[in-house]
Amino acid sequence: MNENMKVITVRTAKGIVIKIRNFEMPDIRRVMEIEEESFLDGDAGLYLELYEEWPEGFLVAEKEGELIGFVVLVLTPEGEGRIFAIAVDSRYxxxxVGRALLKTAFNVLRKRKIGYVRLEVRVSNQIAQRLYRSVGFMEIGFIPFYYKNGEGAIVMRKVL
Ligand SMILES: CC(C)(COP(=O)(O)OP(=O)(O)OC[C@H]1O[C@@H](n2cnc3c(N)ncnc32)[C@H](O)[C@@H]1OP(=O)(O)O)[C@@H](O)C(=O)NCCC(=O)NCCS
Structure with missing residues (x-):
């Protein structure tokens, strides 16, 4: 790990201790393992492109040196933040961990003086929707046939 990298240690409300830090290239293998088991439809090339575009927007969570989750932020043309992807290893x-990653991501955006963050979530993904509502996201729209399998997306937005 790069010695100058900022590492945040978090004890989650459920009592596990994790470290949150920026993504680094060798992390891509674990990110893809977690992404594949989570059926997020992404690919390694795209994740690496997003990392190169904005390295501070790609955060990972580690437990005892093992990568167990990640969140990827992008900036929209309107100057808002967008959660491109978030996933946690199914064992954890x-x-x-997901809530801690999101809160750290919000702080990355606030540091850039960004006022809003948005995301799309599958209609069927009740667990993620519940997490997003619990940190202040509100439903602002719906996009039919958004995902490859034809499922629609709920659009959510939060004031930072
Ligand atoms: C969505 C995801 C990232 C959440 O991460 P997580 O670490 O499990 O979430 P947390 O433990 O921080 O939970 C935060 C909140 O999410 C909701 N939640 C989490 N697991 C839940 C479950 N099994 N059932 C219902 N709600 C749940 C709850 O509101 C929870 O708050 P609470 O613990 O105060 O009740 C994780 O489930 C995941 O990786 N899913 C697969 C990938 C995915 O769906 N990504 C989102 C795509 S938009």
């Missing part, structure tokens, strides 16, 4: 879900 429900322990506050």
């Amino acid at each position: 879900r429900g322990r506050g």
